Amino acid sequence: MNVPIRALGIATSIFWIFLIGFIALAAYSVKDLNFDIGEPQFAASPDGQLMFSLPLYIDNRGYYSLKEFYLSTVFSDAEGAEISRANTFVPVIPHGENVTILHNVTLSADSLFEKGEQYLFNDNNLSVAVTAGLNFAEIFPAQISTNFTFPWGAPFYNFALGEPTFGRFNSTHGAVAVPMSFENHAFFDLIGNIRIELYDSGNSLLGESQTAFNVPQYSSYDGDAEFHVPLNTASLSAAQNGHCNVYFSTPIFEYGPLVIPYG
Amino acid sequence: MAEQQKKNKNLVRDISFRVAKAAVKAILVYLLYFLVAPMLAPLFGLIPGLLESIEVFVAVYIVLMILGDLTAKTVFQYFFGTARALFFMAYLLLSMGDSVFSTSYENFSLTVNLTIFYTIMVLLSLLGFATTILQAINFMHEKAEASSNLQL
Numbered sequence: 045m046n047v048p049i050r051a052l053g054i055a056t057s058i059f060w061i062f063l064i065g066f067i068a069l070a071a072y073s074v075k076d077l078n079f080d081i082g083e084p085q086f087a088a089s090p091d092g093q094l095m096f097s098l099p100l101y102i103d104n105r106g107y108y109s110l111k112e113f114y115l116s117t118v119f120s121d122a123e124g125a126e127i128s129r130a131n132t133f134v135p136v137i138p139h140g141e142n143v144t145i146l147h148n149v150t151l152s153a154d155s156l157f158e159k160g161e162q163y164l165f166n167d168n169n170l171s172v173a174v175t176a177g178l179n180f181a182e183i184f185p186a187q188i189s190t191n192f193t194f195p196w197g198a199p200f201y202n203f204a205l206g207e208p209t210f211g212r213f214n215s216t217h218g219a220v221a222v223p224m225s226f227e228n229h230a231f232f233d234l235i236g237n238i239r240i241e242l243y244d245s246g247n248s249l250l251g252e253s254q255t256a257f258n259v260p261q262y263s264s265y266d267g268d269a270e271f272h273v274p275l276n277t278a279s280l281s282a283a284q285n286g287h288c289n290v291y292f293s294t295p296i297f298e299y300g301p302l303v304i305p306y307g
Numbered sequence: 308m309a310e311q312q313k314k315n316k317n318l319v320r321d322i323s324f325r326v327a328k329a330a331v332k333a334i335l336v337y338l339l340y341f342l343v344a345p346m347l348a349p350l351f352g353l354i355p356g357l358l359e360s361i362e363v364f365v366a367v368y369i370v371l372m373i374l375g376d377l378t379a380k381t382v383f384q385y386f387f388g389t390a391r392a393l394f395f396m397a398y399l400l401l402s403m404g405d406s407v408f409s410t411s412y413e414n415f416s417l418t419v420n421l422t423i424f425y426t427i428m429v430l431l432s433l434l435g436f437a438t439t440i441l442q443a444i445n446f447m448h449e450k451a452e453a454s455s456n457l458q459l
Contacts, residue, residue: 045445049438056434063427071346183423190415 070181073106073139088232090295094151103142108181110137115147118173119194127156127170137178153297164292164299165203167229169193197229197262205269205288205304208242213272220251220271222288222306227264234259236294240269241301244286250274329376333369340365353410364398382450385443392436399429 082099089095104110113134119127130149137143157164172194177187206223213219220242228234237256244250251271259265285307291300344361351358371394375387406422 045441045448049441049445052434052438052441056431056438059431059434063431183427185420187418188415189418192414 066181069107070184073108073181076105077110078103078105086231088153088296092153092296094153094156094232094296096149096151098147098149100145100147101142102137102145104137104139106139109139111135111179111182112185113137113145113178114176115145116175117147117149119149119151120171120173122168122171124171127151157297157299161299161302163196163198165198165200167198167201168196170196197231199228199230199232199234199294200292201227201229203290203302205240205290205306208271208306212275216275217272218275220273221268222253222271223266224255224269225264225266226259228259228261231261232296233261234294236292238269239291239293239300240271241289241291242271242273242286243289245284245307247286250286325377325379328379329373332376333373336369336372337365353412354408360402367394382443382446385439385446388439389436389443392432392439396429396432396436399425399432 078101080101080103082101085095085097085099087095087097100115102110102113115132116130118129121127128149128151130147132145132147134143134145162168170193171191173189173191175187175189177185179185203226204224206225208220208222211219211221222240222242224238224240235258237254240253240255242250242252250273253269253271255267255269257265257267285305287303287305289301289303292298292302293300340361344358347357347361368391371387371391375384375391378384378387403421403425406420406425408419408421410417
């Protein structure tokens with residue numbers, strides 16, 4: 045019985061040595077793992093999608109492959125409602141290899157602006173929950189998660205219409221100029237047009253104006269919306285106050301009417 | 308008389324050898340702990356109570372190992388060997404909790420699932436436990452066989 049017991053003892057010792065060696069190699073491999081995050085890229089597609097691409101560089105110089113790597117991001121608004129969710133999955137990152145992973149997040153501009161004017165006219169902070177995980181050395185599934193805020197720049201920040209100024213266009217029509225200004229705080233250039241309907245106090249449509257704009261990101265716009273209104277005493281007196289219905293149209297989103305009173 | 312003196316001399320030599328062996332093994336284990344502990348230093352900050360827990364584990368393990376070596380060639384050696392294996396398993400089972408290691412740093416949270424790793428360790432401990440039990444049975448069997456041979 046001595047021999048089998050000794051063999052069992054030796055086998056146990058060998059298994060322990062293997063396990064300790066494995067742990068030492070795993071610890072050494074963690075030291076040789078390199079994760080780097082590249083510069084995020086933003087783009088707006090014509091179909092109304094805002095694309096956010098985050099490049100991840102993983103240099104696996106360790107002794108073990110990384111398996112089932114995943115990255116998940118959830119964007120939510122201040123109330124906690126989910127705006128967008130994106131997942132990236134890489135089955136294997138072999139050892140000794142340098143891998144670049146592109147994590148793409150798509151935000152639907154239409155659905156974002158449907159949630160409220162706040163994203164169109166006011167800068168905001170979106171909450172982002174990031175979860176990344178992998179299976180290290182086959183037996184150590186690990187997960188890291190964090191939360192941070194993502195600054196959202198409003199494309200029509202501080203949008204304002206000034207007081208209309210009345211002038212004469214011709215013998216039958218008068219010219220009404222409405223000053224219009226905003227700042228494009230968004231991470232994309234803003235191209236499109238703004239249609240404004242001018243209503244008098246009796247809710248009658250006095251005129252309509254279309255203004256095309258091309259405002260690069262982080263720059264401001266100042267201009268006038270021009271209207272031609274019929275010249276008669278009744279209409280002029282009624283036009284001293286009223287409201288404007290503003291419609292925004294860009295390749296990325298449509299929004300309107302935004303009702304702004306004047307007078 | 309001379310034989311008694313020789314027997315006593317052998318006993319003293321045997322005990323001295325056991326003490327020396329126990330001391331050397333204890334020093335080696337403590338040296339291993341002394342060398343490995345600084346490598347785990349970053350973890351001590353993240354996991355409160357880890358250092359104290361490891362210190363208690365090393366202390367109890369060394370005491371049981373010394374007692375096992377001092378009582379070598381007696382059945383108590385196997386008692387202490389079994390106690391050491393059981394203590395190791397109990398320590399693992401108590402420290403593993405739900406087998407998920409979680410820690411937070413600023414607003415980052417790290418979770419590592421150690422179920423498979425702990426399972427392997429517990430299985431190896433069970434193997435060690437089985438070995439000491441078998442050794443104890445074998446020791447008792449040999450002792451019984453020796454006494455029955457003397458009776459014959």
